[in-house]
Amino acid sequence: MIATIIRVSLLHLRRDRVVQAMTFLLPIAFFSIFAAVFGGRGGGGAEVRVTVGVVDEDRSEVSARLLGALERETGLTVSRVVKTKAGELPLDRERARTLVQGGQLDVAVVVPKEFGKSFPGFAPGGPEIELLADPSNPIAPQMVLGLLQKVGMTAMPDLFARGSIDVFERYAGALTPQQRAAVDGWEKGLAESAQKGPGKDGKAGSGAMAGGLVRTKVVDVIREKAPRTGIIAFYAAGIGVMFLLFMTSGAGGALLEEAEAGTLERLLTSRLGMGRLLLAKWLYLTLLGFGQVTVMFLWGALVFGLDLWSHLGGFAIMTVVTAAAAAGFGLVLATLCRSRQQLGGLSTIIILIMSAVGGSMFPRFLMSEGMQKAGLLTFNGWALDGYLKVFWRNAPLLDLWPQVLVLCAVAVVFMAAARLLARRWEAV
Amino acid sequence: MKPLLVTLAQKSFGDTVALAGVSVELGAGELLALLGPNGAGKTTLVRAIAGRVRLDGGSIEIGGRPADDPGARDALGVVPQEVALYPMLTARENLEVFGRLQGLAGPARREAVGWALGWTGLEGRAGDLVKTFSGGMKRRLNIACGVVHRPRVVLLDEPTVGVDPQSRERIYEMLAVLRHEGASLLLTTHQLDEAESRCDRVVIVDHGKVVGEGTLGELVERLFGGRRAVTLTLDRVPDTAVAGLEMEAGGRAGRALLDDPVEDLPALLARVRAAGHEVEDLALHRPGLGAVFLSLTGRELRE
DSSP: OHHHHHHHHHHHHHHOHHHHIIIIIHHHHHHHHHHHHHHTOOSSOSSOOEEEEEEESSOSHHHHHHHHHHHTOTTEEEESEEEETTEEEEOOHHHHHHHHHTTSOSEEEEEOTTTGGGOSOOSSOSOOEEEEEOTTOSHHHHHHHHHHHHHHHHSOHHHHHHHHHHHHHHHHOOOOHHHHHHHHHHHHHHHHHHHHOSOTTSOOSOOTTOSSOSOEEEEETTTTTOTTOSHHHHHHHHHHHHHHHHHHHHHHTHHHHHHHHTHHHHHHTSSOOHHHHHHHHHHHHHHHHHHHHHHHHHHHHHHHOOOOGGGHHHHHHHHHHHHHHHHHHHHHHHHHOSSHHHHHHHHHHHHHHHHHHHTSSSOGGGSOHHHHHHHTTSHHHHHHHHHHHHHTSOOOGGGGHHHHHHHHHHHHHHHHHHHHHGGGGSOO | OOSEEEEEEEEEETTEEEEEEEEEEEOTTOEEEEEOOTTSSHHHHHHHHTTSSOOSEEEEEETTEETTSHHHHHTEEEEOSSOOSOTTSBHHHHHHHHHHHTTOOHHHHHHHHHHHHHHHTOGGGTTSBGGGSOHHHHHHHHHHHHHTTOOSEEEEESTTTTOOHHHHHHHHHHHHHHHHTTOEEEEEOSOHHHHHHHOSEEEEEETTEEEEEEOHHHHHHHHHTTOEEEEEEESSOOSSOOTTOEEOTTSSEEEEEESSHHHHHHHHHHHHHHTTOOEEEEEEEOOOHHHHHHHHHSSOTTO
16 A cells, blocks of 8 residues: 555656656755855856955055055955946045945955054054955955954064064163164074075964054945945845845646636636736736835835935836746746646746745855856845945945846846747737 | 627738638627637637637728727627736736726726626635636636726637536636627637527637538538437447448447438337347437537537
């Protein structure tokens, strides 16, 4: 008896390729994608490379050596210039701030005037290096902060030593001529050693002195403009877009239910044609999607302090185009699938993959370069970029044009595909 | 001008010929039954009239206009076999939706919906969700949604399938009202008794062709002339065949067609007795639609 039931189940499994794929291929696909997203294997760039702009206001030997050493760090892409229509311009504090706010740079390092004179910072006071950072990316400033301490010591051990002796002399009295000669020789050796770079073991030198001797402070260039927006905006957008896709694919499935129930046949024998039917469904789903995302952001504003009110224009634009594209997505899937069951399986797979790669579950800027680029192939990636521009970067509405253009194009392509696929329900 | 005129309709799906030159006429106020075994081409013909199948050849005219003419479409009402309603809408809302889709607006739509609710006897349930309705009520509303715009020609695909006799009677009363108001009805059914007793004429299709057409009397006369059918019930299932008697498979009932009952019946009864059987029951009648159908298609309708 038991064997008979097992045999029946196996026969069903053998004849249902969708179930086979869901059982065996889907877990492998998900494992691979999540491993790539969170494990840093995305093809075309296994490491997260941080883009850093450097501004040298000090123009001292200290700042030159410090920033030079920073440029040699392999985990960073360091730039001293900004490309504009007028050509390349040297980075200054304001340009760097704008680039970080706009997301073109992860972090900007500004070495202020007089920094070199007070280096190393054994004594309190004195100017600090400023790290202009976007708090939506908490890893990049911490990484650069650590590297600054490291290169401060490994690239300038002689300057550290000189600073130490200066402090010693200030509190213990001047060195004798013999002591001074010995210290000068030691400092020279340290400087030469720093010029040679890392040793055979790959280490740049001792890290024993790490502990904030390169005085640095992190400056949040986003919150200073919009103090109440934060990570909540990211999650509202991420979760909102993911559930928008779930909603539209589910609601789009009403088309399949109507086909099964016979109401579609009845509709198509009336004055209504397939084109107008799809258009009506698309408008409805767009409206519903707009409502869904609006409710989520309103909740975020009321309960979590999300600053919706000062971003209403950008929110409305992004939500309309995102809902329109998501509505097209739902209709494409509904017209592609032959049954509600197929739609449920396929939409879940696609939405979870797009959400993982596109950044709904994990910020794209923390992914490897390859995965960041892959994210641009997803619906979520473009939608989230737009929402982050609005809520995080306070970008002007005109800056949203790439996202708006892509999402509008996606909506048009999806609707065209849905129209073609829906021909199977038309007169034969 | 005929309300519906199908002329030499042809349609193939790949190598399968669904319609091989079917011609059908529907007269004004007529109730015409379209019969045929499964796969005969009935559904294809009905869908072609409804504009859901494009013919390879032939033509369809509704009220003298080509079937794809918008005016022709407005003159046509289609009632599908499935209960194609929105269960989460009320009866009134369903009627309004399908009325709108058929071009009704404003007071005309309100008047039509009111008429349909009265016609179906659902005024008292107009505001209830359709999902709470009985099967018979859903069937009635299903028909109403197809005719809410008061078309001149109505296609009904198995309108009484799965309903109890009382509901069936109610549905035929509704159809009688439509006919009285001048609509012409074409219905497909597997209920031979309904077709025989309710319809003016029948068209029988098989293998994509019309194999018989006319009133029941005409068909019987054409096929059987003065012959009569006799049905015998024997005392037990016969071991051997009785000449001239076609037995029901595994049963005690058999039937025969008699050219001259007065002469042929005694001879048949004698053969039964000679085979060792007694006759428990006997009925003599004119051949009905079942016999016509069997004679024309070689199959029972349920096949």
